[in-house]
Amino acid sequence: MSGQLTIIGLGPGPGGWVTPAASEAIANASIVLGYTQYVNRLTPRAGQVFEASDNREELARAERALALASEGQHVAVVSGGDPGVFAMAAAVFEAVEKKPASAEGIDIRVEPGITAMLAAAARIGAPLGHDFCAISLSDNLKPWATIEKRLRLAAEADFVIALYNPASKARPDQIGNAFEVLRTCRAPETVVVFARAIGRNDESVDVTTLADAASMVCDMRTLVLIGSQSTRKIEAADGRAWVYTPRSARGE
Amino acid sequence: MSGQLTIIGLGPGPGGWVTPAASEAIANASIVLGYTQYVNRLTPRAGQVFEASDNREELARAERALALASEGQHVAVVSGGDPGVFAMAAAVFEAVEKKPASAEGIDIRVEPGITAMLAAAARIGAPLGHDFCAISLSDNLKPWATIEKRLRLAAEADFVIALYNPASKARPDQIGNAFEVLRTCRAPETVVVFARAIGRNDESVDVTTLADAASMVCDMRTLVLIGSQSTRKIEAADGRAWVYTPRSARGE
Numbered sequence: 269m270s271g272q273l274t275i276i277g278l279g280p281g282p283g284g285w286v287t288p289a290a291s292e293a294i295a296n297a298s299i300v301l302g303y304t305q306y307v308n309r310l311t312p313r314a315g316q317v318f319e320a321s322d323n324r325e326e327l328a329r330a331e332r333a334l335a336l337a338s339e340g341q342h343v344a345v346v347s348g349g350d351p352g353v354f355a356m357a358a359a360v361f362e363a364v365e366k367k368p369a370s371a372e373g374i375d376i377r378v379e380p381g382i383t384a385m386l387a388a389a390a391r392i393g394a395p396l397g398h399d400f401c402a403i404s405l406s407d408n409l410k411p412w413a414t415i416e417k418r419l420r421l422a423a424e425a426d427f428v429i430a431l432y433n434p435a436s437k438a439r440p441d442q443i444g445n446a447f448e449v450l451r452t453c454r455a456p457e458t459v460v461v462f463a464r465a466i467g468r469n470d471e472s473v474d475v476t477t478l479a480d481a482a483s484m485v486c487d488m489r490t491l492v493l494i495g496s497q498s499t500r501k502i503e504a505a506d507g508r509a510w511v512y513t514p515r516s517a518r519g520e
Numbered sequence: 521m522s523g524q525l526t527i528i529g530l531g532p533g534p535g536g537w538v539t540p541a542a543s544e545a546i547a548n549a550s551i552v553l554g555y556t557q558y559v560n561r562l563t564p565r566a567g568q569v570f571e572a573s574d575n576r577e578e579l580a581r582a583e584r585a586l587a588l589a590s591e592g593q594h595v596a597v598v599s600g601g602d603p604g605v606f607a608m609a610a611a612v613f614e615a616v617e618k619k620p621a622s623a624e625g626i627d628i629r630v631e632p633g634i635t636a637m638l639a640a641a642a643r644i645g646a647p648l649g650h651d652f653c654a655i656s657l658s659d660n661l662k663p664w665a666t667i668e669k670r671l672r673l674a675a676e677a678d679f680v681i682a683l684y685n686p687a688s689k690a691r692p693d694q695i696g697n698a699f700e701v702l703r704t705c706r707a708p709e710t711v712v713v714f715a716r717a718i719g720r721n722d723e724s725v726d727v728t729t730l731a732d733a734a735s736m737v738c739d740m741r742t743l744v745l746i747g748s749q750s751t752r753k754i755e756a757a758d759g760r761a762w763v764y765t766p767r768s769a770r771g772e
Contacts, residue, residue, distance in 0.1 A: 277638075284541030287634065292536065326767070350634075350648075352641040354767070358649025361764035365754045372757035378642035380634050382539065386529075389604040390630035396602075397610025398662075399670055401653035401679055409768035418651055418677045425673035427653055502617045505624035512613035515578070515606070516661035 271337035271374045272296075275357045277350040277381020278306055281467025285387065290379045297344035301333050302356070306346045324408075326356060330363040337374045350383035354404045354432050384491045385430035388463030391473050393502075393510035395461060395493050400428035400513075405435070405442045416449050423453040428499060428513055431492040443486045447478065450494060454478055459495035459511055462486060475501055475509050523589030523626045524548075527609045529602040529633020530558055533719030537639065542631045549596035553585050554608070558598045578611040586615055589626045602635035606656045606684050636743045637682035640715030643725050645754075645762035647713060647745050652680035652765075657687070657694045668701050675705040680751060680765055683744040695738045699730065702746060706730055711747035711763055714738060727753055727761050 274293045279285030294300060297316065300307060304320035312318050321329055329345065337343045347355035357378050364371045389396045401422050405415060422429050429450075434443040450458075456479035464487070465471045476484060478494065486492065499513040526545045531537030546552060549568065552559060556572035564570050573581055581597065589595045599607035609630050616623045641648045653674050657667060674681050681702075686695040702710075708731035716739070717723045728736060730746065738744065751765040 279539070282541070284544065285539050285632070287531070287537050287539055289534070289536030350638050350642075352638060352646045352648050354649070357642075357646035358764050358767045361645050361649075361754065361762055362766055364756060364762065365752070365764075368754070368757055376756070376762075378646065380537070380638040380642040382632050382634065383638060386602050386604060386632040386635060390602075390609075390632040393613050394604045394609035394630065396604050396654075397606070397613075399653070399655045401651070401674070401677075402648075403651045418679070421673045421677035422653070425653075425670045425677075427670070500617070502613065502620070504616060504628070505620055510613055510616065510628075512610050512617075514614055515610045 271340045272342045272377070273333055273337040273345065273360070273374050274343070274377045274379055275345045275347070275351045275360055276379040277347055277355070277383070278309060279382035279467070280349055280384050280387040281465070285382045285467060287379070287381065290381060293379050294344050294346070296342055298342045299336055300344045300346060301329055302346035306348050310346070326359040327363060330356065330359040331370070333360065334363055334370045334374065338370065338372070347381070350381045351378055352380065353383045353402065384432065384466065385493065387466045388461065388473070388491045388493060391463060391466055392461050392475065394512040395428055395495060395499055396430070397513040397515055398428065398496065398498065400430060402430045402432060404432045405446060406433040407439065407442065415446070419446055419449045420453055423450055426496045428496045429494040431494070433488065434490055434492045435486045436488050443492065444482050447481050451478055454494070455497070459499045459501050461493040461511055462490055463493065464490045466491070475511055523592045524594040524629070525585055525589040525597065525612070525626050526595070526629045526631055527597045527599070527603045527612055528631040529599050529607070530561060531634040531719070532601055532636050532639040533717070537634045537719060539631070539633065542633060545629070545631050546596050546598070548594055550594045551588055552596045552598060553581055554598035558600050562598070578608060579615060582608065582611040582615040583622070585612065586622045586626065590622065590624070599633070602633045603630055604632065605635045605654065636684065636718065637745065639718045640713065640725070640743045640745060643715060643718055644713050644727065646764040647680055647747060647751055648682070649765040649767055650680065650748065650750065652682060654682045654684060656684045657698060658685040659691065659694065667698070671698055671701045672705055675702055678748045680748045681746040683746070685740065686742055686744045687738045688740050695744065696734050699733050703730055706746070707749070711751045711753050713745040713763055714742055715745065716742045718743070727763055
């Protein structure tokens with residue numbers, strides 16, 4: 269019997285953003301693995317096993333998923349957002365590379381999902397309407413000097429910048445340091461968006477400027493978007509604020 | 521009667537990637553506008569009007585959508601992929617900024633979708649597992665010098681690079697020029713992925729290197745992914761090739 273391993277993105281929160289393909293893959297699984305917060309969003313069907321674990325155990329979870337699939341099980345590994353963006357899919361392929369035999373005979377698939385920056389952008393308008401980049405601020409996995417270099421080059425390239433994992437209890441100052449770097453290479457009036465818990469009951473979106481960004485509350489559930497030079501905030505007739513980046517860029 | 525305007529992402533192709541929220545928004549619309557290729561993916565329900573137009577008429581379509589919504593209609597504007605990534609959402613907000621009164625009393629919403637790079641990445645593994653950027657190669661809307669500068673800085677930042685709109689009939693050489701720029705700043709063995717028509721019956725994914733990339737066929741339906749220095753191609757025991765970018769980055 270040949271096993272299956274599907275790495276699935278659940279999107280940022282509500283059921284309306286879980287694709288039918290993802291739902292089908294979850295329904296077909298005999299066992300579902302993932303970070304507790306994501307597994308808890310699902311309801312097991314009869315005979316289905318759910319196995320939740322800590323967020324910092326990604327490689328161990330990937331290895332366990334491969335081991336279960338090699339026994340012939342249909343394994344689903346779930347991530348919030350998209351599984352390929354700072355999430356479980358890379359961990360699974362790291363485990364495959366480390367031990368290729370562990371993946372033998374397993375049908376591995378990845379089911380994409382709505383990643384946080386797309387959901388955040390949709391709520392506030394179209395800030396990702398032109399060239400952009402995504403940077404994880406977590407320095408568990410890379411040195412701060414690399415993050416700082418990328419922020420500077422992204423600012424020089426005039427990308428809109430999406431910051432994932434901007435802060436955590438262990439590193440509350442990271443995002444402040446990032447703003448400090450960006451203030452040396454982007455104008456103080458640059459538009460900054462804080463999108464928190466998008467799609468959940470307690471979601472919030474705040475628009476500010478780079479000059480005032482450091483005073484905003486930011487946690488693990490926040491995605492931060494920093495505008496390019498072209499990104500603008502506009503106000504609709506009803507007073508609602510929108511942020512968008514025009515499709516065209518001026519020459520430099 | 522107050523009108524609605526929802527800008528909706530259909531994802532890259534198959535129905536399994538259209539989110540339930542997007543399907544619901546389409547079902548609620550009295551009129552659906554969009555580029556012919558995207559509108560043709562849908563089936564109108566009784567009493568629903570479909571209005572397809574050319575891909576180059578984005579601003580005119582946005583203005584028409586606002587005009588219809590201001591008459592009290594429930595208007596859906598559909599894009600392939602995500603509507604906020606090089607697509608219709610920015611065009612709508614450009615139209616709103618140009619003429620704020622045209623949006624008065626209209627409930628505007630954006631429904632996110634699976635953008636092409638997420639679907640392409642899912643098919644080949646996890647190439648977007650670490651910091652990345654998305655650049656549109658279309659120079660209709662920006663000078664080539666800007667594109668070239670961004671490619672150089674993205675390479676220097678060691679981002680994985682997703683190239684949208686890599687080629688068209690009007691500009692078949694663009695992607696070749698991009699590879700030429702990248703060959704001056706990235707190693708010849710850099711992994712390059714050509715993902716074509718992902719999610720459609722004729723989909724294909726090819727993995728090559730920067731040295732050989734120029735010889736690959738590339739058209740409007742292709743998304744090109746250029747690896748970072750860490751991105752690697754691995755081979756599973758069954759000979760299947762996967763491409764992924766490890767979650768951790770070495771210092772530089």
